[in-house]
């Protein structure tokens with residue numbers, strides 16, 4: 001890919017060679033790519049498919065109010081990867097020791113799906129691409145990471161999977177600063193999905209682009225001004241919590257920023273660490289830089305206090321049970 005183009009440029013197509021697995025790029029309107037390493041030609045089977053709202057569980061027929069109410073009932077739902085993929089994971093991502101196993105399973109699933117639709121294979125390939133793509137992004141091998149995502153876009157048919165992949169392409173393009181591609185990738189996704197995970201992925205993608213543009217009112221429109229306004233899926237809670245608080249901070253509403261960041265940091269036992277990590281990932285975004293130290297310190301102290309109270313209650317309960325047992329003797 002040319003040096004002046006971003007790794008997620010929408011005008012290019014990047015696929016994994018079907019023979020040797022090298023990432024290959026060509027203009028988006030190409031019909032085939034010849035591998036410069038092994039000489040094998042990979043045919044580009046499909047044009048990019050737009051995820052129409054009516055494809056995803058008739059969401060066009062649902063009013064916005066009803067859609068949000070339905071999303072609320074799904075809040076807290078956990079998405080579990082298929083068992084073979086779960087065995088390759090560690091700390092929410094790919095276990096680096098399982099990389100070759102994961103890539104070999106991916107190759108097998110690709111061959112299965114190239115032969116025809118297969119729901120089980122598609123689900124495995126989808127979760128594999130999430131963890132392998134993330135692995136290469138962390139390793140700064142952006143071209144290979146994109147090639148995994150975009151090859152998956154050629155193979156999957158499930159509208160939710162397509163939607164998630166387009167959101168991911170948009171987020172990675174936005175993180176690279178290529179906002180034009182980020183917006184165009186997101187235009188292929190469904191703006192009104194009926195699943196909470198798909199809705200949160202879309203909202204976060206929109207909020208990320210708005211953050212990069214400094215459009216704080218748009219960020220709050222997508223994520224809600226308060227943590228309770230819009231249901232957000234577990235996997236996006238921490239990210240959205242930070243971006244919401246940051247939009248308040250950058251609009252000059254420091255008290256609201258502190259309140260929202262603290263609520264985000266105390267949502268569950270992992271939130272504090274995750275929220276702190278989100279603010280450190282991309283320093284150029286300057287996320288919550290004014291309020292973060294004060295809020296994190298306060299949240300840590302609150303959590304310590306909570307632990308002590310829990311311990312004190314446990315001691316009292318054990319003491320009461322022991323006293324009861326002695327009294328009954």
Ligand SMILES: [Zn+2]
Pocket residue numbers: 017018019020021022035036037038039040
């Ligand atoms: Zn090749």
